[in-house]
Amino acid sequence: ETGVTQSPTHLIKTRGQQVTLRCSSQSGHNTVSWYQQALGQGPQFIFQYYREEENGRGNFPPRFSGLQFPNYSSELNVNALELDDSALYLCASSLETAYGYTFGSGTRLTVV
Amino acid sequence: KNEVEQSPQNLTAQEGEFITINCSYSVGISALHWLQQHPGGGIVSLFMLSSGKKKHGRLIATINIQEKHSSLHITASHPRDSAVYICAVRSSGNQFYFGTGTSLTVIP
Numbered sequence: 485e486t487g488v489t490q491s492p493t494h495l496i497k498t499r500g501q502q503v504t505l506r507c508s509s510q511s512g513h514n515t516v517s518w519y520q521q522a523l524g525q526g527p528q529f530i531f532q533y534y535r536e537e538e539n540g541r542g543n544f545p546p547r548f549s550g551l552q553f554p555n556y557s558s559e560l561n562v563n564a565l566e567l568d569d570s571a572l573y574l575c576a577s578s579l580e581t582a583y584g585y586t587f588g589s590g591t592r593l594t595v596v
Numbered sequence: 597k598n599e600v601e602q603s604p605q606n607l608t609a610q611e612g613e614f615i616t617i618n619c620s621y622s623v624g625i626s627a628l629h630w631l632q633q634h635p636g637g638g639i640v641s642l643f644m645l646s647s648g649k650k651k652h653g654r655l656i657a658t659i660n661i662q663e664k665h666s667s668l669h670i671t672a673s674h675p676r677d678s679a680v681y682i683c684a685v686r687s688s689g690n691q692f693y694f695g696t697g698t699s700l701t702v703i704p
Contacts, residue, residue, distance in 0.1 A: 529693065532690065540691055584644040585629065590638070
């Protein structure tokens, strides 16, 4: 049984660019959620996907978008990057929404 | 005001001490999670609770739904318990809210 893997682990982008972060869910998990964690702060919920449909969203602008694929892997896309988007981005997967979550190690994004 | 409040923010304990971290929340929830985050970012899910109490090894988590309060206890603390402990809730509306974490340092 593999855990949740995220790629890349580190990324540097320029303000205004677009970025795609990837998450492979734990085997059998059909729910994935994404979080943004700025330095020294707790994670902030971005959105959750269940069986390829978004079923929950936090207070993030539309330039944060996502996809969940039939194999339940997932992407987080951020357009028009801003300096404040620099953060650790975490994804977590779960077998159904009512179960516990397994977290990935995160992607550290730096926007310069 | 944050939907999830944790206390204390920082905690230093001697090895062997009993530790309690508290979490209060203001929204209706379907579940509460206790998470452990080590330096570098990796997060481990310790517990998911919707009622009562759970125990895993030296860790115990309790929740009081009426009082909207949960506690995480660590018995016989050890330096390897040093980490940031985060309380997170999944609201009835399928939103997730996180506390800012409690940074625990256990000194040998």
